[in-house]
C-alpha cells in the first residue's frame with residue numbers, strides 16, 4: 001500500500017531496487033526505509049500546520065502533532081513498528097480552539113478575518129435553515145431552492161419602459177413611495193396603463209375607483225411582474241385591490257390557456273387572519289369575476305374557505321375546478337391535510353394582514369400550508385405594520401422580494417383626526433353617549449374585552465341607539481348579521497372587539513370611539529384606520545385613564561406627535577425616556593420605532609409586546625387568538 005501522493009517526494013520504488021541486466025542505472029532511486037519516509041512526511045505535515053498557527057501554539061503542539069500523525073499512520077499501516085509511535089497527543093481540536101481564543105483575548109486581538117467569515121457563514125446557514133423550513137416538502141426532498149423570481153407574461157407598456165430610472169423615482173417621490181429590492185418594476189400612474197382588462201376598469205370606475213392609490217400604483221406592477229413582495233401601507237389605502245387583481249389576472253390567463261377541469265385548482269390563494277376579512281375579500285373578488293363573465297370572459301370560480309361554512313358546500317364548488325381560494329389558515333390547512341384541496345397548480349400565495357396572522361399564532365399553520373406547494377410560487381405579503389417577526393418571516397419565505405412602503409410601517413392614517421380624552425372608568429359609559437353626538441352615523445365603538453362589548457351594547461339599546469355588537473364569543477350567524485346590518489346602514493353603531501373587526505372595510509365610518517386604549521399601539525392604528533378611508537377624513541376619539549400602561553401612553557404620545565395631532569396635557573406630562581434620544585443621532589434623522597412591535601415610545605428592550613410573547617412562550621402557549629381566547633381563523 002503506497003502512502004505517497006502527487007505532492008510528495010518521488011515514488012520510492014522501494015521494492016523494485018533490482019537492476020536490469022543492461023546496466024540502465026539512470027533511473028535508480030536509492031531505497032529509503034519506510035520509517036524514514038514517514039518521518040519526512042510527518043515533518044512536512046507539521047511544518048504546513050505550524051505555518052497556520054500562531055508561533056506559540058505551533059511550538060506547543062508541533063511535536064505532539066507529529067507524534068499523533070505518526071502514531072495514527074503507523075498503527076494503521078505499520079503495526080509492527082508500534083514501538084516508534086510514541087505517546088498520543090493529549091491536545092484535541094477543541095482544546096486548541098480554546099487555547100487560541102484565550103491567546104487572542106489575552107493579547108486583545110480583534111476577531112480574525114476567518115472568525116468573522118465563520119460567523120457570517122453561520123448566519124447564512126441559519127437563514128438557509130429557516131428558508132428550508134418554508135420550502136415545500138417536494139422542494140426539500142429534491143434539494144430545490146428558488147433563487148429567481150417567477151416570470152409572468154405581463155410587462156409594462158413600452159412608453160413606461162422607455163422612461164429612465166430617475167423618472168420612475170420622481171414618480172415614487174411624488175407619492176411618498178419607498179422601494180427596496182433588485183430590479184424593481186416601474187410605478188404606473190393609471191390602471192389603464194397597467195393593462196387591466198376594460199370590464200374591470202369600468203367596474204372600478206363605477207365604484208369611484210379612478211386612479212390607483214400609491215400602494216396600488218407601485219404594488220400592482222410589482223405583483224403583475226411575478227415578483228415576491230412585501231407591501232406596507234396605511235390602513236384603508238386600497239391594499240385589497242393591490243393583492244386581489246394580480247390573482248384575478250393570473251387566473252384569467254390560466255383559464256384562457258387551458259380551462260380548469262373537475263378537481264383542479266386553485267391557481268392562487270389569499271390568506272386572511274379572520275373569517276370576516278376573508279369573506280370581505282372573497283366578495284370583492286367575486287364581484288370582479290361576475291363583471292368579467294358578463295363581458296364575455298370565462299367564469300372564474302372562487303372558494304371561500306373559512307370555518308362556519310359546511311365542508312360539503314365547499315366540496316361542491318371544488319368539484320367544478322376552482323381558480324382562487326380565499327381562506328383563513330386553520331380551515332385551509334385542514335382541507336389540505338384531508339386532501340379535499342391540493343396545490344398541484346397553485347402559483348400565488350398572498351398573506352393579507354400578515355402581522356395579524358403571525359400575532360394570532362398562525363405562523364405554524366402558514367408554514368404548513370406552504371409545504372403543500374408543488375412548484376415555485378409568487379408570495380405577496382401585505383401588512384399595515386412591520387414588526388421584527390414579520391421581517392424574519394418574510395426574509396425566510398420570499399425570493400428576491402421587493403418592499404413597497406408607503407409611509408412608516410405602523411404609522412397612523414393621516415386622514416384621521418385623533419382626539420384623546422382622559423375619562424375615568426366609571427364615567428366612560430355616560431361620556432360615550434355624549435361622544436356619539438360628535439358626528440352622524442355610522443360609528444364604530446371598540447372595546448378590548450367582550451364583556452365590555454356586551455355591556456356597552458346593552459346600554460346603547462336601553463338608550464334607544466340602533467346598535468349591533470360583534471365579538472369572538474358570538475356565533476357565526478350573529479357576527480354576520482351584525483356586519484351585514486351595519487354595512488347596509490340599518491344600524492348606526494357597531495360595538496366591536498378587535499379580533500372581530502380587524503381589516504374590515506366599512507364604508508363611510510365617520511367616527512371611531514376607543515372605549516379603552518388597546519394594549520398594543522398596532523391595535524390602536526388598526527382600530528382608528530376603520531375611518532378616514534378612501535381619501536375621506538374621519539375622527540377617532542380615544543378614552544384613556546390611569547388604568548392604561550405608561551408604555552402604551554408613551555407610544556400613543558409619539559404617534560400623535562408624528563401625525564401632527566394635538567397631544568393632551570396628561571400625555572405631555574409623562575416622563576418620556578425617548579425625549580433624551582435625539583432623532584439627529586438616528587441615521588437619516590428618521591423616527592426610530594421599537595424593532596419588535598413598531599411602537600415609537602419605547603425601544604425593544606422595554607417592549608411590552610415582546611415581554612408578553614416571552615411570557616406566553618414560557619407558559620407553553622402559542623399566543624394564538626386574542627384576549628378573549630378567540631381564534632380568528634378557527635375551523
Ligand SMILES: Nc1ncnc2c1ncn2[C@@H]1O[C@H](COP(=O)(O)OP(=O)(O)OP(=O)(O)O)[C@@H](O)[C@H]1O
Nearest residue numbers: 209211212213235236237238239240241503505534
Ligand atoms: N384607487 C382607489 N381609489 C379610491 N378608493 C379606493 C381605491 N382602491 C380602493 N379603494 C377603496 O378604499 C377602501 C379601503 O380599501 P381596502 O379595504 O383595500 O384598504 P386596506 O388598505 O386593505 O385597509 P386595512 O389595512 O384597513 O385593511 C375600499 O372601500 C376600497 O373600495
